[in-house]
Amino acid sequence: MKKTLISLGIIFGILSIGLGSFLIIRARASNISVDSPEAEVFKKVLVHFSKALYDAQRYGMVDEFDQVLIDRPNETNFDEKAKTKVSNVYGPEAASHTGLLSVYKAEYASIWNGKQKLQELSAKAKAENRKLTEAESKEIAKAANGTGLPGYSNSDTWKEPVFTIEKIELTGDHAVVRFKSGLEEVEAYLINIKDQWYIYKFKHIHSDL
Amino acid sequence: MRNSSIKRSIIKISFLTLVLIIMVIVSFGQWPKPTISPMMVQGAKPTATPAIVYPYPAPENSANTITEATSEGLAPGRSDIAYPAPATLDSQPMTVFAYPAPGATPQGDVNYIKKLYLPVVTSGPATYNRLAAAQYADNWTHGRNLMFPDYGNEGGPPYLPCNDCTNFVSQALWYGGMPLIPGDWDRESTNERYWWTKFCPSGGCDTNPTWRLTDMLFSHVSYYWNWDVNSRKYQVLYGVSLDDLSSYLEQGDFILMKDPFIQESESYYTHARFIVGMGYIDRMDLEPGDEAEEGRYALLADQHCTDRYHVAYDYLLHRTNNGIPYDVIGIHVLADNIQ
Numbered sequence: 001m002k003k004t005l006i007s008l009g010i011i012f013g014i015l016s017i018g019l020g021s022f023l024i025i026r027a028r029a030s031n032i033s034v035d036s037p038e039a040e041v042f043k044k045v046l047v048h049f050s051k052a053l054y055d056a057q058r059y060g061m062v063d064e065f066d067q068v069l070i071d072r073p074n075e076t077n078f079d080e081k082a083k084t085k086v087s088n089v090y091g092p093e094a095a096s097h098t099g100l101l102s103v104y105k106a107e108y109a110s111i112w113n114g115k116q117k118l119q120e121l122s123a124k125a126k127a128e129n130r131k132l133t134e135a136e137s138k139e140i141a142k143a144a145n146g147t148g149l150p151g152y153s154n155s156d157t158w159k160e161p162v163f164t165i166e167k168i169e170l171t172g173d174h175a176v177v178r179f180k181s182g183l184e185e186v187e188a189y190l191i192n193i194k195d196q197w198y199i200y201k202f203k204h205i206h207s208d209l
Numbered sequence: 210m211r212n213s214s215i216k217r218s219i220i221k222i223s224f225l226t227l228v229l230i231i232m233v234i235v236s237f238g239q240w241p242k243p244t245i246s247p248m249m250v251q252g253a254k255p256t257a258t259p260a261i262v263y264p265y266p267a268p269e270n271s272a273n274t275i276t277e278a279t280s281e282g283l284a285p286g287r288s289d290i291a292y293p294a295p296a297t298l299d300s301q302p303m304t305v306f307a308y309p310a311p312g313a314t315p316q317g318d319v320n321y322i323k324k325l326y327l328p329v330v331t332s333g334p335a336t337y338n339r340l341a342a343a344q345y346a347d348n349w350t351h352g353r354n355l356m357f358p359d360y361g362n363e364g365g366p367p368y369l370p371c372n373d374c375t376n377f378v379s380q381a382l383w384y385g386g387m388p389l390i391p392g393d394w395d396r397e398s399t400n401e402r403y404w405w406t407k408f409c410p411s412g413g414c415d416t417n418p419t420w421r422l423t424d425m426l427f428s429h430v431s432y433y434w435n436w437d438v439n440s441r442k443y444q445v446l447y448g449v450s451l452d453d454l455s456s457y458l459e460q461g462d463f464i465l466m467k468d469p470f471i472q473e474s475e476s477y478y479t480h481a482r483f484i485v486g487m488g489y490i491d492r493m494d495l496e497p498g499d500e501a502e503e504g505r506y507a508l509l510a511d512q513h514c515t516d517r518y519h520v521a522y523d524y525l526l527h528r529t530n531n532g533i534p535y536d537v538i539g540i541h542v543l544a545d546n547i548q
Binding site for chain 2 (some may be wrong): 053
């Protein structure tokens, strides 16, 4: 009986060591080669985000962001100004969990709304052969929710981007992808939920602009 | 009894050993590389034609509409004024301006600061001097005027990253005659109404956010364009595309921009360029491979971080971001209404 207990104790100890090793390895980040097939998954996420941006800029289609971004308020650091903007567009409930997704959607929805209002009131003023009134200017600013209404050239067409991925670090269901986007070096933070990767944070590393 | 106890122990040992082996295989074998199947690649590119047809007027129309509808002193023409530019970096002046006046009281005295700067607000020129602003930008593209706080140099120490672009634009505006707007003297204030610097080395050597942060400068100009229309100093060129901005901008104006791929915080605009007028592109700050740009007649800009002298106002903004252009907004100074 004593030997049995000793044997079980030894086995329990070994199992504990094995379990500990398992958990430690599981928690440790590992690098994936940027040329590996796995890296393609992350490239496609970035490409998809790029297309979502394009459609949001040109067509006001902000819902496409849902497929590639996600709110993780505890991981991001958006301030009251951002929350106010989200609240103005999507209501106070949305503002309570402001993250990357809601910020992008609110930003581009605001730009779209502002442009619609600008177009509408400018056409009206032109038809009446007058300038925009003060009230109309404020109406446009309010519709734009404080955004700048950047213009986009109609001659630009969507081209699938080529990203230079410099590093991919995996930790469980999280990943950090460092890549070069044009002149900007950026880190994207992703999480895997139900077999889909979502970006929940960007971190700017360097600009050559 | 003893035999059955041994058998039970052996069975237990075998079972637990099997579990251990499986765990070790899982630990050191397949994992930690995740299994990424093609099914995990979400977001197949949408193939459907967007339901919303882009309704914004064509660039020509939008430009005309805005001009006719909202212009207040907008001058579509540009200043083709040739002005002396430093031929080399060495020739650029590095004068520390004698300001504040000799005998200034030590920094930190709020009353002193108010006394010192309030007159600036009321004594500035009524008209913005575009040439003076552009000359200042040219003179200090590759330098840092010690009269102002320095928010970073290329090649500077790691603890001081290069974030001086908006500070540079504000300095040029000030040299063009844009009056300081002293306010609550809180360097972190989000009140967009104010725009000030405390001069160095003896004036406090500080700035408020609208002076040094791109997004706050945008809030500042938007405030005067949208909400304080009786004292409009700037026109925000809403909805004008990057290409069309060349028809609206002139010497002494500026542009703000952002890589839409980066949204770290609410700070939307992240970079600023100062427009110095029409001229020939200088080769000094072109990227390798862009030598053909040299000598092209274009609307020129200067900027800090990366420091670039006499590049095209839209330099690098078209081909970056892999098909996604920078979000760019033009700011036109209403030169006759800066008080």
